[in-house]
Amino acid sequence: MSTNIVTVHFDGKAYNVPADLTIMTAMEYAGFRLVRGCGCRHGFCGACGTAYRIKGESRVHFALACQTQVQADMYVATLPFFPLNRKDYRLEELTSEHNTMRSLFPEIFGCIACNSCTKSCTRGLFVMQYIAYAKRNDLAAGAHASFDCVACGICSARCPADISHAPVGLLMRRLTGKYLTPPAAHNQQRTAEIESGDHEAELNNLMNLSRGEITALYNTREMEV
Amino acid sequence: MYTSAMQAQIKKIETARGKHTEPPRKSADEKNKLLAAFHPDYQAASFATLQVGPNAGEKAPIELAEQLHSNSRLYTDGALTPIDLNAAPHYDTDVLIIGGGGAGMAAAIEAHHAGARVAIVTKLRMGDANSMMAEGGIQAADKANDSPAQHYLDAFGGGHYKAKPELLKRLVLDGPGAIDWLTNLGVLFDREADGTMVTHHGGGTSRKRMHACADYTGAEITRVLRDEVQSLGIPCIEYTSAIELLLDESGYIGGAVLMNMLTHQIEIARCKSLILATGGAGRMHYNGFPTSNHYGATADGLVLAYRAGARLLYQDALQYHPTGVAYPVQLFGALVTEKVRALGAGLYNTQGEAFIHPLETRDVVSAAIMRECTESRGIAVGEATAVWLDSPNIERIHGDGHIEQHLPGMLRMFMNYDIDMRRTPILVYPTLHYQNGGIEIEPNGATPNIPNLYVAGEAVGGIHGRNRLMGNSLLDVIVFGRLTGKNAAAQAHKSTKTKNALHLQHILDHAQSLKKAGLNTSKISPLLLPNYARNSSL
Numbered sequence: 001m002s003t004n005i006v007t008v009h010f011d012g013k014a015y016n017v018p019a020d021l022t023i024m025t026a027m028e029y030a031g032f033r034l035v036r037g038c039g040c041r042h043g044f045c046g047a048c049g050t051a052y053r054i055k056g057e058s059r060v061h062f063a064l065a066c067q068t069q070v071q072a073d074m075y076v077a078t079l080p081f082f083p084l085n086r087k088d089y090r091l092e093e094l095t096s097e098h099n100t101m102r103s104l105f106p107e108i109f110g111c112i113a114c115n116s117c118t119k120s121c122t123r124g125l126f127v128m129q130y131i132a133y134a135k136r137n138d139l140a141a142g143a144h145a146s147f148d149c150v151a152c153g154i155c156s157a158r159c160p161a162d163i164s165h166a167p168v169g170l171l172m173r174r175l176t177g178k179y180l181t182p183p184a185a186h187n188q189q190r191t192a193e194i195e196s197g198d199h200e201a202e203l204n205n206l207m208n209l210s211r212g213e214i215t216a217l218y219n220t221r222e223m224e225v
Numbered sequence: 226m227y228t229s230a231m232q233a234q235i236k237k238i239e240t241a242r243g244k245h246t247e248p249p250r251k252s253a254d255e256k257n258k259l260l261a262a263f264h265p266d267y268q269a270a271s272f273a274t275l276q277v278g279p280n281a282g283e284k285a286p287i288e289l290a291e292q293l294h295s296n297s298r299l300y301t302d303g304a305l306t307p308i309d310l311n312a313a314p315h316y317d318t319d320v321l322i323i324g325g326g327g328a329g330m331a332a333a334i335e336a337h338h339a340g341a342r343v344a345i346v347t348k349l350r351m352g353d354a355n356s357m358m359a360e361g362g363i364q365a366a367d368k369a370n371d372s373p374a375q376h377y378l379d380a381f382g383g384g385h386y387k388a389k390p391e392l393l394k395r396l397v398l399d400g401p402g403a404i405d406w407l408t409n410l411g412v413l414f415d416r417e418a419d420g421t422m423v424t425h426h427g428g429g430t431s432r433k434r435m436h437a438c439a440d441y442t443g444a445e446i447t448r449v450l451r452d453e454v455q456s457l458g459i460p461c462i463e464y465t466s467a468i469e470l471l472l473d474e475s476g477y478i479g480g481a482v483l484m485n486m487l488t489h490q491i492e493i494a495r496c497k498s499l500i501l502a503t504g505g506a507g508r509m510h511y512n513g514f515p516t517s518n519h520y521g522a523t524a525d526g527l528v529l530a531y532r533a534g535a536r537l538l539y540q541d542a543l544q545y546h547p548t549g550v551a552y553p554v555q556l557f558g559a560l561v562t563e564k565v566r567a568l569g570a571g572l573y574n575t576q577g578e579a580f581i582h583p584l585e586t587r588d589v590v591s592a593a594i595m596r597e598c599t600e601s602r603g604i605a606v607g608e609a610t611a612v613w614l615d616s617p618n619i620e621r622i623h624g625d626g627h628i629e630q631h632l633p634g635m636l637r638m639f640m641n642y643d644i645d646m647r648r649t650p651i652l653v654y655p656t657l658h659y660q661n662g663g664i665e666i667e668p669n670g671a672t673p674n675i676p677n678l679y680v681a682g683e684a685v686g687g688i689h690g691r692n693r694l695m696g697n698s699l700l701d702v703i704v705f706g707r708l709t710g711k712n713a714a715a716q717a718h719k720s721t722k723t724k725n726a727l728h729l730q731h732i733l734d735h736a737q738s739l740k741k742a743g744l745n746t747s748k749i750s751p752l753l754l755p756n757y758a759r760n761s762s763l
Contacts, residue, residue, distance in 0.1 A: 174411025
């Protein structure tokens with residue numbers, strides 16, 4: 001741990017912490033035992049969306065607490081939860097046609113193109129662009145533009161049009177995966193073979209081998225290049 | 226950033242890069258010798274002997290043994306906390322699922338479709354689980370040159386011939402169907418234009434059967450499952466942990482005692498069948514290792530089931546993922562997906578030597594890295610040592626832009642600290658990643674001796690033997706999640722035992738056994754969350 005100490009403010013109160021910690025480990029160094037606002041600790045789950053401002057600067061920054069190093073004079077507020085307006089649906093009853101996104105998420109048409117979502121994205125995504133893709137039902141483009149979203153909810157906290165961005169991206173991805181991608185013929189064929197019991201005998205033969213026999217088979221198996 | 230000494234080592238790697246430096250694969254003998262000398266599983270000092278319970282006399286990681294040798298949160302001063310277990314329960318359901326990760330959610334969806342009333346209890350939020358953090362892929366033998374038998378052979382040999390054959394058979398046979406199921410739910414796998422799945426190798430695979438969603442495979446699967454669970458209206462009880470299992474008069478599972486993680490309020494859940502999908506144990510930091518695991522990975526399910534009388538299997542087999550981040554310190558222990566090696570990154574020591582084939586099984590690669598560091602061919606970074614993972618070789622092989630397209634999560638993680646893995650190698654050291662063992666189950670997913678108690682996901686022992694291959698965990702999460710969901714629902718339909726009295730006699734029995742063994746402990750378990758707060762007495 002670094003001997004260089006910086007002062008960081010959690011919910012307005014000052015704590016002196018080693019400069020090489022993340023916001024999350026600095027909170028723990030300060031003595032907080034986290035229950036909320038802490039999930040995977042490695043940038044994948046979106047539990048630790050956080051706002052901060054450096055003293056004297058006008059700009060507010062947004063980040064994941066687990067992925068961001070502390071800085072001197074940082075004022076931190078965590079946002080462990082933000083209510084999102086997700087929708088219940090049956091994917092098999094939806095289509096990839098034009099009115100799916102529009103009917104489930106009409107608020108996306110209230111977007112005023114302020115780009116606050118993009119500016120606040122903790123993963124650096126072009127959020128406003130994927131909302132634009134949703135508006136024109138370009139699902140595949142929206143699926144890929146939103147793919148790295150961890151649903152921390154920060155963009156929705158900033159949005160003047162009250163859009164819930166993460167569920168919009170998620171539905172575009174699910175529709176793309178289910179309806180806009182051709183079936184994997186090799187997977188369907190293998191699944192059908194297995195259902196017909198075609199692979200049982202070969203497996204049972206392997207399972208009946210002696211330890212010496214299966215070891216020899218394993219050690220000499222051919223490796224695909 | 227990298228020191229000048231490190232830069233000099235990078236120069237050596239750049240010189241070696243592309244000149245056929247990939248070391249040959251090791252023979253079985255060589256691998257065994259390497260493991261025996263350097264893998265923590267093979268060092269007696271890593272383990273303690275269990276004194277009580279179904280596995281008494283066997284070894285377990287020291288930190289797990291301590292949890293198994295502790296008392297219940299509901300036991301103080303020789304008595305149970307007075308709770309009316311048979312009053313109107315807070316939750317009453319057919320199938321109760323403990324754990325909101327991939328296995329729990331897959332089970333919930335299938336149990337729901339089988340007509341059961343289902344509820345999921347989870348310690349933090351839905352999806353706060355190792356499933357969310359699985360990066361590199363999911364195996365399934367669905368290509369023309371592959372077969373379930375070939376998959377079985379890879380996994381059985383990679384697990385040192387210790388997998389339970391019937392469980393492994395289930396895993397490989399249901400693999401292609403699991404991919405089909407996920408695709409139908411809208412999981413966005415990497416595909417060719419004609420729909421063909423893009424597949425890669427993993428360590429120890431003889432065929433390219435690793436299906437992936439960039440390097441967010443687990444996240445993509447988990448967020449889709451979560452959306453489906455929520456859309457189906459399945460109750461998800463968040464920030465609530467199970468702190469004991471409840472049995473009924475005839476020894477059947479009957480429910481669980483729950484604790485609200487925020488208010489510490491105790492609640493009772495009653496059920497006809499129960500699925501433990503509580504995941505792994507990385508946050509126990511066995512052997513002092515950092516971990517790639519999520520915050521709640523503390524072996525809770527093993528502790529609860531063990532106290533209720535379930536047997537563990539291979540609780541002494543742990544997986545250290547070869548490539549945890551060693552630098553920068555802010556990312557210490559975080560996972561660098563095996564896909565980085567599958568795409569062509571080699572492993573190098575201070576001398577610029579590629580010292581191991583990068584796609585040997587995880588235990589072998591980890592042991593090789595530990596050997597390099599023990600024998601002073603590792604790079605000192607702060608208090609840690611490390612080896613180089615030559616990520617730029619990926620773009621040398623596959624062209625510019627390949628890392629951004631296929632490893633966006635890794636690229637972002639390092640770029641955050643101004644390390645461009647497209648241009649410079651990165652520093653790695655093994656990180657505690659997976660519990661290979663867990664609770665013993667039958668081929669139908671049920672524990673042998675506690676009727677109607679099922680286990681799925683990382684909490685299970687025996688599917689993988691003593692070492693799991695990359696991509697077989699996401700697969701077991703889906704396969705055994707679905708299987709236990711269906712079977713638990715069917716079992717619940719058959720059950721007429723709803724009103725039998727529930728009890729916690731096993732807690733008293735456990736306390737008695739501890740006393741008899743001379744373990745006068747004041748410790749309680751399960752851990753629920755690690756305590757990282759400095760100077761905390763909480």
